[in-house]
Structures are given as structure tokens and as C-alpha cells.
Amino acid sequence: MKILLVDDDAMLLLRLSKQLKQAGHQVETVKDGKAALKKILECPPQLVITDWHMQPLDGLTLCRTLRDSPLGESIYVIMLTASETEDELVRAFDAGIDDYVTKPVSLRVLLARIKSAQRIVSLQEALTREHAALEHRARELELLNRKLEQLAHTDFLTGLPNRRYAIERLNQELAESRRGGRPLSVMILDLDHFKRINDTLGHEAGDRVLVHSARILRETLRSCDVACRFGGEEFLVIAPDTDSHDGKRLAERLCHAIAANQPELPLPAPLTVSIGLATASPGEDVKTLIHRADVALYHSKEQGRNRVTAAA
Known part of the structure; x- marks a missing residue:
């Protein structure tokens, strides 16, 4: 065991230190409780064997100080004492000692007490390791659960939130909009002639267009906006605190950004997007709001694509 021996008797320290080392233990020695506390802070032992009466800090005060500190809670303490009176032993155990050996110290008895301490310390250390392993496993499971939850709400191809997340988030934003009396706009975007891209260049090229x-x-979107892949070549954008006028401007900016930034592919026609915009009305639910945006998108398609239509 890693033992710290504390006694103001230099001859006793020398003798016990030598005997304990011969018994296979690692032993450090100090002459009083104050020096013991400093040594414990530097390199905590498994076992402290301390005399009771020392200056300037006695063994009883040393033990109480250890028990008041998280560092000293698990250190096993054996008190060396010349007295076995009932009152003094009760005081010592109240202070936090685990065991005692009377002076003059019998090496045979002390080694037996140390062997008993070793069993308890080994159990404590095994429990500490098991607890640490359980905490580590719990952290790993928590991280895994967060990743799984993120994957459940993320579109694998584009990295955007998926349709499931879009519906959940839109419900939350609509509730916030009602409580705060703030506007909320939603837009559905559909990539124009996307089927031609897949048919002409293949699905791999289509995937590259979606990622692009x-x-x-x-x-292009603001930090407060939420873009989601809604399915196929459709995207849904949630724009909080955005009325129909600002929503129209934002949608047109998206429309221009898509047209102005073409993917590096030999597309059959320039990439453009049609957008349907709807601003939430009082009492409107998510299903109705999305339906109005979808109808507006249909009108954008009917009117020639590459444009924004706001729902009535």
C-alpha cells in the first residue's frame, strides 16, 4: 500500500518505515499533521498511520481535516495512541479514524491492521473504478442518443433537417408566433425541371444538384431562418418574425441566388427554383399553412417557374 507515516518521534518513524518497507509497502514519513496535509495534497496515499499527540497539528485534527475534504474522504486512517480509554477512543472514531493501534506499537498487530485496511481500500478503489466506468458509459450513451436523435432529424444527403424535423419545428414556431403576436412565414421551394436532370445525367448528378x-x-438565408429538405426536390424554409412583405423579399433573394450559382454540371437547362410563400394567419394550424404555401408553389409552376408566388 501507499502509506504516509506521521509521528513526531524520529526513532519510531525510522523503525516503522523500515519495517513497513520490508513488508512490501511504499512509505513516506512526516513529523506532524501540518506536514502530512501538505504531503497528502501533493501525492495522496491510500493509508495514513498517524500519532495522536503532535505539534502544531495533532492526529485528531489531521483526521477531521481529511474527512472534511473530498480528497481525504477515502483515505484509510489508523491512529497510534498510548491510551485505550473509552472516551478517548470514542473521540478518535468521531473524528473519523478507521482503526487504531496502541503504543508501544506491535509490528505484528500493525501489519494485521494494515492487511485489513488493504482489503477495504481495494474494495473502495474497485467501486470507484466501476463508478467511473459507469459514468463514462453513461456519457457515451448520452452522446450516442444525441447523435441518433440528430440523425433521426437530419437528411442524410444534404445535411439539412428533414421533413420530420420541419413539421416539429414549424409547430413550435407557430406556437411562439401566437404567444408573442409575431409574424411567421413559410415557403416551399421546388427545383425546376429536376426530373430532366435525373433522366439526362443520372441520379448521382441529381444528388449533386440537391447538395449544391x-x-x-x-x-443565403438569415441566421434565424430554418431550411429543411421536405422531400424529393422540395425544400421548406421557416422564416420567424417575417411578414408577407419581408417573406417575399427573402424568397426572391433565394430564387436569384439559386439562378446565379449554377452547379458545375452539364445541365440540360439552367438550375432555377419555384417558390410558394405563405404567412401564418390567426388560428391557422401547420397543415393549413403548408397547404397554402403548396398551392402558391403550384401557381409559380403554372406561371412559368423560376418565380415566387405569395398565398392569398
Whole structure:
């Protein structure tokens, strides 16, 4: 065991230190409680064997100080005492000692007490390791659960939130909008002639166009806006604190950004987007709000694509 031996008797320190080292223990020695506290802070032992009566800090005060500190809670303490009176032993155990050995010290008895201490300390250390392992496993599980939750709400291809997240978030934003009396706009974006891209260049090229479009959305939108992949070539944008006028301006900016930033592919036609915009009305639910944006998107498609239509 790692033992700290504390006694103001230099001859006793020398003798016990030598005997304990011969018994296979690692032993450090100090001459009083104050020096013991300093040594414990530097390199905590498993076991402290301390005399009771020392100056300037006695063994009883040393023990109380250890028990008041998280560092000293788990250190096993054996008190060396010349007295076995009932009152003094009760005082010592109240101060936090684990065991005692009377003076003059019998090496045989002390080694037996140390062996008993070693069993208890080993159990404590095993429990501490098990607790640390459980905490580590709990942190890993928590991290894994967060990752799984994130994956459940993320579109694998574009990295944007998916349809499930979009509906949940829109419900939250609509509730916040009602409570605060703030406007909320929603837009559905559909990449024009996307089927032609897949049919002409293949689905891999189509995937590249989707990833490219998602990046343009992220770069163009404001920090408060939420862009989601809604399905296929459709995206949904939630724009909090945005009325129909500002929503129209934001949607047109997105429309221009997509047209101005073409992917490096031999597309059959320039990439453009059609957008349907709807601003929440009092008492309107998410399903109705999305439906109005979808109808507005249909009108954008009907009117020639590459444009924004606001719902009535």
C-alpha cells in the first residue's frame, strides 16, 4: 500500500518505515499533521498511520481535516495512541479514524491492521473504478442518443433537417408566433425541371444538384431562418418574425441566388427554383399553412417557374 507515516518521534518513524518497507509497502514519513496535509495534497496515499499527540497539528485534527475534504474522504486512517480509554477512543472514531493501534506499537498487530485496511481500500478503489466506468458509459450513451436523435432529424444527403424535423419545428414556431403576436412565414421551394436532370445525367448528378442547392440555401438565408429538405426536390424554409412583405423579399433573394450559382454540371437547362410563400394567419394550424404555401408553389409552376408566388 501507499502509506504516509506521521509521528513526531524520529526513532519510531525510522523503525516503522523500515519495517513497513520490508513488508512490501511504499512509505513516506512526516513529523506532524501540518506536514502530512501538505504531503497528502501533493501525492495522496491510500493509508495514513498517524500519532495522536503532535505539534502544531495533532492526529485528531489531521483526521477531521481529511474527512472534511473530498480528497481525504477515502483515505484509510489508523491512529497510534498510548491510551485505550473509552472516551478517548470514542473521540478518535468521531473524528473519523478507521482503526487504531496502541503504543508501544506491535509490528505484528500493525501489519494485521494494515492487511485489513488493504482489503477495504481495494474494495473502495474497485467501486470507484466501476463508478467511473459507469459514468463514462453513461456519457457515451448520452452522446450516442444525441447523435441518433440528430440523425433521426437530419437528411442524410444534404445535411439539412428533414421533413420530420420541419413539421416539429414549424409547430413550435407557430406556437411562439401566437404567444408573442409575431409574424411567421413559410415557403416551399421546388427545383425546376429536376426530373430532366435525373433522366439526362443520372441520379448521382441529381444528388449533386440537391447538395449544391442546400448549400446555397444555407449561405443565403438569415441566421434565424430554418431550411429543411421536405422531400424529393422540395425544400421548406421557416422564416420567424417575417411578414408577407419581408417573406417575399427573402424568397426572391433565394430564387436569384439559386439562378446565379449554377452547379458545375452539364445541365440540360439552367438550375432555377419555384417558390410558394405563405404567412401564418390567426388560428391557422401547420397543415393549413403548408397547404397554402403548396398551392402558391403550384401557381409559380403554372406561371412559368423560376418565380415566387405569395398565398392569398
